[in-house]
Structure formats: structure tokens, C-alpha cells
Amino acid sequence: MKIRKLNRGFPAIRIILAFLLLILCVYPVFYVFMSSVKTTADFQQQKPYELPSEITFANYQKIIEQGRILTYFRNSIIITLFTVIFILLLSSLAGFGLSKLEFKGNRFLRGYFNLGLMLPIQVSLIPLFYIFSKIGLLDTYPAVIIPQVAFGLAFSIQLFYSFYKFLPNDVIESGIIDGCTPMQVFRKIVVPMSQNTFLTVATMQGVFCWNEFITTYTMTKSVGMKTVTLGLNDFVGTMGLTDWGATFAMIILTILPTLILYFFTNKHMVSGIAAGSVKG
Amino acid sequence: MTRTLNKPSVIMMFILPAFITFTLIVIVSIIWVFCVSFLNWNGMTDGSFAGLENYRQLFFEDSNYWEIVGNTFLYTVYELIWQVLGGLLVAIFLTRIRRGRAILQTLYYIPVVISTVAICQIFTKFFSVTPPGMINSLLGLINEDWYYLEWLSNPNMSLEVAAFAEGYKYFGLYMVIFYAALISIPQELEEAARIDGASVLTQILRIKLPYIKPVIISNLIIVLNGSMRSFDVSYLLTKGGPANTSQLLTPYMYKQAFNSLRYGYGSAVAITIVILCVLLGVVLQKIVIRDDKED
Structure with missing residues (x-):
């Protein structure tokens, strides 16, 4: 005492x-x-x-008069939304499959997906840029979304995997006994029980994607395809000619959505991480 | 029930979508890069087979390469200190506060949600020399000479400033993970220690840290791996300079492929990064798994 x-x-x-x-x-x-x-x-x-x-508020006025901000927001919203939806869909299914289904090669697959945690996305940009330019996909939404989904999988699968591992088997069994198909069990029982994990993955990947720089920078060319992150450089000139007032106003506008989202989901996120951290 | 669940069709339904996406985009492109690393190719016209030429140049003629490898390792050490140690200390500090910890934890996390592009712009302004930025203006109040200190353009400091910017952006992420782990330690453990008269430091070193050891190790691995392939800050804040003093492996690879249009050479750099990252990751995970078994 x-x-x-x-x-x-x-x-x-x-x-x-x-x-x-x-x-x-x-x-x-x-x-x-x-x-x-x-x-x-x-x-x-x-x-x-x-x-x-x-x-x-002259700086904000300048940005609005420049007129691109709405395009940037539209692009960022579309790209972030689709990236997050695809990541959630693919990684929750795979996370569940790897933790609850028994099959040969399960261990191998977990290690296989784990590779994604170690590999830099920039390495893949070299071939993807070439391939996308050959099939005319450059400067489109899929060119930006596809690499981010693929590279977001490893981390998200792991979060789902460690959550589902501690989901009691009885829950799934009772669903099957009631006559649900495995997909129905997943949709109607497992997904509602793992809302926090969905929210955690969605918030983290959403923020990553909103702030993403290099994939968008590499895969887009036209002004009409730029995201808010790339737009931050609109008022940056060469050596010392940067319009800092406008740049700072732009920074404020672009971080507002992530800040608001974060303040709302913060509580769920800590418990979402806690659920997977010590046990997993 | 196991029969319904473990049917191959069910397994395929759950695993296959992620497997196909991951394999096509991540794995196939790594294999592609591996093949291209043996070519002399600019990414547009027909390339020619060059054998190990790219690797020979990289290892024996490119004087920048080994300097950049050294930078990357040093950068990784800095990140381990800022992100893992810093995050852990702040998390422990948070658990020692009685009132207002939720709000503090929320606010300490703010740098994580700001984009690296924005962070780099803010840091450019803060560390600016002409006109004097925030840092120099404040230091100038203490000592006139410090008004003109160089940071981003100083060959002895640029790597450190870049490492600090990256550490600043991400330490909150690891703080939250450590914090979540620390508050999930059973109360009885703490109380037992307290009754035994253990000091706070002993409680932390003997009880809390061992309890969250798996979290510490997994964060170590994530930061180690993330820093080995760090890109944004070096690319945006210091642009690798002055000279190559703050250049890291991944931006170097990117510049070789996309700016110098040496696709083959850039791919060779890429393969060395992949090997480094995977080796580090696999070795560390092996150590951790063996460690777990001993426990």
C-alpha cells in the first residue's frame, strides 16, 4: 500500500x-x-x-474556384469504397475458411497468404503497370483498386482468422443442424457476431486506401483520375514556389473525413484489435 | 456437421476468391519480376536476355547499392526504436493515467490517420531553412546560430529526419495495439503482484511485458518488415537526398524502373528486396514458433 x-x-x-x-x-x-x-x-x-x-478563408475559396476538389473526392470515395468492400468480402470468407474448415493444405495456405505481409506493393507495380498498359487498364479505377485489394488481403485475413479461431464451434454446428448451408451460417450467424472485426478491418483499410499514394500515382495519368492525396501536390511548385496557404487548406479538407471516421469507430477498433491481439 | 462443412466445394467457396486474387496479383507479379530481372529491357521495346548481368552490375559496380542497403538497415533500426519502443512506452504510460486516457489515446493516434503526403508536406515546412521553418524559428529563440540549422539538406541528418517522420506517423498504431493488449491483462494478476509488494517497475517488467510478449514480437516483425520496404517518406520528404544519403531500397528500385526506364535492372533490385523481406520474415517467424513451443 x-x-x-x-x-x-x-x-x-x-x-x-x-x-x-x-x-x-x-x-x-x-x-x-x-x-x-x-x-x-x-x-x-x-x-x-x-x-x-x-x-x-481565401485559401479555401481558391481551392473551390480551382474546381478539382470535387473530382478528387469522388475518385477517392469510389476507390476507397470498392477496395474496402472487396477486401472485407474476400478476407472474411478466407479468414473463416482457414480457421474453421479442416482440409489438407490449410497450414500451407496460411503461410502462403502470410507472404503478402512481407512483400512490398511497389515490386508488383513494375509488372502491373506494364500489363495494365497493354490491356488498356491504365488510368481507370480497377487499375488502382485491384493491387490494393490484393495487397490488403494478407493483413485482413489474419485479423479475421484470429477472431474466428476463438468463435465457439457450437455456434456453427447449431446452424448446420438447423438446416442452414455453410454460406447461410456464415452470412446469418458468423458475420453479425464479428461486426467489430469487420469495422476494424474496414476502418484500417479505409484509412490506408484514402491516404494511399504510390499505386494511384503510378496507375493514373489524367487529372480526372486523381485522388485527394495526389491533389495535395496541386499547389506545390518547384523549389520555394509552393502555395502553402492553399496546400494547408487542402490538407485540412482531405484529413477531415478520416478524422471524423476515426473518432466514430475508435472505440470499436481498440476492442477489435484487442480481440485478436493477445490470443492470436 | 464436419461432413457438410469440410466438403471440397464449401472449402473452395470460402478460400478460392481470395486465393485467386492474391495469386494473380501478388505472386504472379513477383514471378514476372524475377524473370524480367534477367533481361536488359526498358519496358517498351523488345528486351534482350542478359543472364546475370543486372545482378553483377548491382552487386559489383553500383556503388550506390550497398550504401542504400546500409541506409535501409539503419532506417529499420530507427523505426524499431520509434515505433515499437516508443509505442510500447506510450502505451504503458497511458495505462498509468487514471483520468482522460480514452481521449488521450484517441488524440495520440491522430498522426496515423493523416496521409504520408500531408505529413511530408508539414515536415517540409517545419524543417525548412529558407525561410526558417517551425523548428529553426523555435531553436533560434534559444540560440541565434540555430536559426540556420540544416535538416533535410544535411547529409548527416536527412536519414534521421526521414526516419523520425515515419516513426511519428506510425507509432500511434503500435501504441494502440500495445494498449489494447495491456488493458486485457487479467486484473487478478496485477492485484496479486501488488499484494506481494512488487514495485510498479517490477510489475511491468516481470508481469505485464511477459504477458504481452506475443504482441511485442508480432509488432517487432511487422515494423521490421515494414521498414525494410519503406517507401513514401524517403520518396516524398527527402527524395533520397542529398546525394543518396537518405535513399532506401524500394524507392531506389522504383526510380530505376520508372524514371530511368531500366525495367530489368529495377527488377533485379526488386528481387533482392523480396529475398531480404521474405528471409527476414520467415526466419523471425521460425524463431517465434520455436519460442512458443518452449513456453
């Missing part, structure tokens, strides 16, 4: 440490927002850490 009291004796240090970490993690976003509402004059004359002397 004595030691416990001693440990509680330094709340000040803990609070300071907590705040320092908080500044480190949150300040850049605050800084970007503050800079995005600065006037050009403030931006050039003030020190970087100073707050704006007056607030202007």
Missing part, C-alpha cells in the same frame, strides 16, 4: 508528459489549420508559430 501511494505521488510529471505528447501529436494539425486561415501577408511576415492576426 505504501508503494502505491508513492507512485501516485508525482501527478505533475505525468500531466506534463501527457501534454508534451499531446502537443507533439495534435499541434501539426492545429498549425496546418491556423496556417490555412492566414492571410498571405501574415504568412510571409509572421514567425511560423505565431497565430494569424486576422482570419481569412
